[in-house]
Amino acid sequence: MKLRVLSLCAFACTACAFDIDDFFDRLDTALTISAFHDNLRARLSGTLDLEIYHFEQPAPGLIDSSIDTLFNPRLTLFLDAQVGSHIYFFSQSRLDRGFDPSDNGAQIRLDEYALRVTPWDDGRLTLQIGKFATVVGNWIPRHLSWENPFINAPLVYENLTSIRDKSAPFSLFDFVYGFYYYQKYAFNPVIWGPSYASGISVSGRLDRFDYAVEMKNASLSSRPESWNVTENGFEHPTFSGRLGFRPNEAWNLGFSASEGPYFRREAETTLPPGRDIGDYREFVLGQDAGFAWRHVQVWVEFYEARFEVPRVGNADTFAYYVEAKYKFTPQFFGAIRWNQQLFGDVSNPDSGSVRWSDDLARIDLAAGYRFTSHTQLKLQYSYQHETTGQGRDNHLVAAQLTTRF
Amino acid sequence: MRLRGLLWFNAVFSIMPVALWASAVVEGRVELPKSHTAPVQAKRYEIVTKGGVLSTQPPLAVVYLDGAFPKLASLPTKQVAQKDLTFVPALLPVPVGTKVEFPNLDETYHNIFSYSPAKRFDLGRYRPEERPIPTQVFDKLGLVTLRCDIHEHMRGLILVLNTPYFVMTDTDGHFRLSGLPAGRYTLKAWIDSRTTREKPVELKNDQTLHIDFP
Ligand SMILES: [Cu+2]
Numbered sequence: 001m002k003l004r005v006l007s008l009c010a011f012a013c014t015a016c017a018f019d020i021d022d023f024f025d026r027l028d029t030a031l032t033i034s035a036f037h038d039n040l041r042a043r044l045s046g047t048l049d050l051e052i053y054h055f056e057q058p059a060p061g062l063i064d065s066s067i068d069t070l071f072n073p074r075l076t077l078f079l080d081a082q083v084g085s086h087i088y089f090f091s092q093s094r095l096d097r098g099f100d101p102s103d104n105g106a107q108i109r110l111d112e113y114a115l116r117v118t119p120w121d122d123g124r125l126t127l128q129i130g131k132f133a134t135v136v137g138n139w140i141p142r143h144l145s146w147e148n149p150f151i152n153a154p155l156v157y158e159n160l161t162s163i164r165d166k167s168a169p170f171s172l173f174d175f176v177y178g179f180y181y182y183q184k185y186a187f188n189p190v191i192w193g194p195s196y197a198s199g200i201s202v203s204g205r206l207d208r209f210d211y212a213v214e215m216k217n218a219s220l221s222s223r224p225e226s227w228n229v230t231e232n233g234f235e236h237p238t239f240s241g242r243l244g245f246r247p248n249e250a251w252n253l254g255f256s257a258s259e260g261p262y263f264r265r266e267a268e269t270t271l272p273p274g275r276d277i278g279d280y281r282e283f284v285l286g287q288d289a290g291f292a293w294r295h296v297q298v299w300v301e302f303y304e305a306r307f308e309v310p311r312v313g314n315a316d317t318f319a320y321y322v323e324a325k326y327k328f329t330p331q332f333f334g335a336i337r338w339n340q341q342l343f344g345d346v347s348n349p350d351s352g353s354v355r356w357s358d359d360l361a362r363i364d365l366a367a368g369y370r371f372t373s374h375t376q377l378k379l380q381y382s383y384q385h386e387t388t389g390q391g392r393d394n395h396l397v398a399a400q401l402t403t404r405f
Numbered sequence: 406m407r408l409r410g411l412l413w414f415n416a417v418f419s420i421m422p423v424a425l426w427a428s429a430v431v432e433g434r435v436e437l438p439k440s441h442t443a444p445v446q447a448k449r450y451e452i453v454t455k456g457g458v459l460s461t462q463p464p465l466a467v468v469y470l471d472g473a474f475p476k477l478a479s480l481p482t483k484q485v486a487q488k489d490l491t492f493v494p495a496l497l498p499v500p501v502g503t504k505v506e507f508p509n510l511d512e513t514y515h516n517i518f519s520y521s522p523a524k525r526f527d528l529g530r531y532r533p534e535e536r537p538i539p540t541q542v543f544d545k546l547g548l549v550t551l552r553c554d555i556h557e558h559m560r561g562l563i564l565v566l567n568t569p570y571f572v573m574t575d576t577d578g579h580f581r582l583s584g585l586p587a588g589r590y591t592l593k594a595w596i597d598s599r600t601t602r603e604k605p606v607e608l609k610n611d612q613t614l615h616i617d618f619p
Contacts, residue, residue, distance in 0.1 A: 021520065022598055022599070025550075025560070025598075029441070029442055032442045032443070032444070034442050038443040038458070038461055041442075041444075041445045042445065043444075043447070045557075078447065080446070080447045080449070081445070082445055082446070084458075085458045088448065090447070090449045092449070112449070114449075116452075116454075118454060118455070122455060123453060126452065126453065126454060128452065132449075133450060141450040143450075201452065203452045203453050204453060205453050205455075210453040211453075212452055244453070248532065249512075249513065249530075249533075250530075250532065292514065292530050293529070293530060293531075294529035294530060294531065295527070295529040295530075297530075327527060327529065329527075330518055330519075330520065330526055330527035331520065331525075370520070372520060373518075373550075373552050
């Protein structure tokens with residue numbers, strides 16, 4: 001009897017899922033327009049994410065919340081437009097509680113907008129101008145909620161280090177132990193999320209190789225406010241690039257590099273006398289590999305980063321992760337990600353040698369189910385452990401329901 | 406054009422044994438919906454891309470004779486290819502039990518899947534040169550919506566029918582269904598996922614019936 005009710009429910013769900021898909025397909029058609037004999041085409045689409053996080057204090061990653069259970073809804077709207085066959089424009093705007101999950105009130109932002117020109121059909125050269133995700137690494141193509149097997153980003157994109165971009169440390173002690181004195185968002189990760197900084201990029205494909213270089217107004221570690229061109233000009237640009245190699249469709253290998261000053265303008269007065277923002281830079285080297293075949297996808301990224309820190313010297317860190325996703329059935333997938341970030345020593349004659357942040361390891365486990373081709377539920381558990389210092393732990397449980405249209 | 410010819414050939418060929426006794430013809434026109442909106446490809450994070458736009462495929466209808474017909478012993482294998490980031494053909498009518506191949510003719514990965522109740526599957530990512538070509542057998546009646554996990558804009562349809570007597574219209578909506586058995590049936594015109602028109606027909610041997618679906 002139970003079984004029959006269950007199968008009846010399953011049948012009803014399936015039937016209604018089909019209707020939902022049909023509804024969203026119709027909505028898609030309604031939100032797509034074309035004019036001038038299809039030479040101008042535009043499509044409005046988006047996602048609605050409902051997220052719940054439960055964690056211990058201090059909140060892990062880029063989550064900024066004094067409440068341990070955080071509800072974080074997010075509406076994202078995309079506009080994709082095609083003019084002729086060589087011009088493409090896109091934008092992403094969001095309504096949420098902050099760029100990263102936080103207990104703030106609602107805010108609306110234009111997170112990305114870019115104009116792309118592809119003069120040749122073979123894709124040897126593409127020019128893009130606007131505010132858009134970095135070309136570095138291989139996480140960007142799957143950073144949005146529908147594509148990301150997890151709810152959060154790999155550790156290197158969200159683990160706050162001792163680096164602060166709003167003020168220079170006044171001593172090595174202040175640099176290394178700043179966590180006890182400053183607010184969470186005083187600090188920066190090696191790469192802040194997808195890094196939607198403003199600028200231009202040149203990219204293209206030559207046979208099995210592809211390249212992309214960009215000039216942006218902010219370093220990879222810089223905070224979302226610094227990405228706006230109205231807030232931060234191009235006096236201190238960051239240059240980044242990636243060289244990719246695809247031996248075949250299954251493999252995608254890449255080398256990335258980035259270099260640029262990481263302090264914000266307001267830090268100028270806190271720098272040592274006679275120095276300016278341009279004297280303190282963030283250097284990043286990255287190696288990435290991706291593999292996909294049938295129902296398996298694997299990604300690996302390694303990052304070596306160096307920050308030039310006033311009154312401290314060079315602060316080096318190494319971070320990597322290995323991520324795998326497997327589709328068990330057409331609708332159900334699982335994912336696992338192992339992340340680690342290790343920090344070097346900084347030293348000065350007074351304090352001796354000391355590790356500049358605590359080494360960290362994190363394992364992320366996720367399971368996802370696609371009810372329809374427009375709705376997806378993800379569950380994630382993360383265990384984070386400091387492998388040096390006090391050895392603090394943090395457990396994160398999160399759920400994310402995404403509806404895309 | 407060649408594809409349509411093939412379809413005709415297939416439709417005729419597959420009903421050969423029955424056609425020996427069947428010689429009625431129905432022809433006419435289906436009022437097709439306005440042209441589809443041109444698809445837009447989202448390539449926001451695919452910064453290394455080619456130029457070009459997606460082709461627009463005109464809407465077509467499927468006209469078929471509904472009824473209880475004997476199952477065909479062998480059904481030819483059909484194909485839905487992925488070419489230039491679209492499904493070719495965008496709409497494929499097949500009799501129930503047909504095996505469909507999904508060759509990837511692009512230089513990039515595709516990941517074809519369907520969550521339709523009539524057929525749920527996910528082919529995963531496979532390279533263009535991989536053999537055997539992934540296939541699925543469509544053994545349940547209904548409409549199957551094909552999608553791609555990598556290219557959100559890709560949409561294809563497979564209409565699984567209970568009859569060997571079906572034909573696709575041309576872009577003007579004209580159709581001609583020949584070699585039909587005599588008798589009383591319902592002639593149906595599938596127009597889109599929500600619209601199927603039908604008319605009762607009485608077919609007689611060596612007679613051509615004219616039916617329009619307004
Ligand atoms: Cu595809």
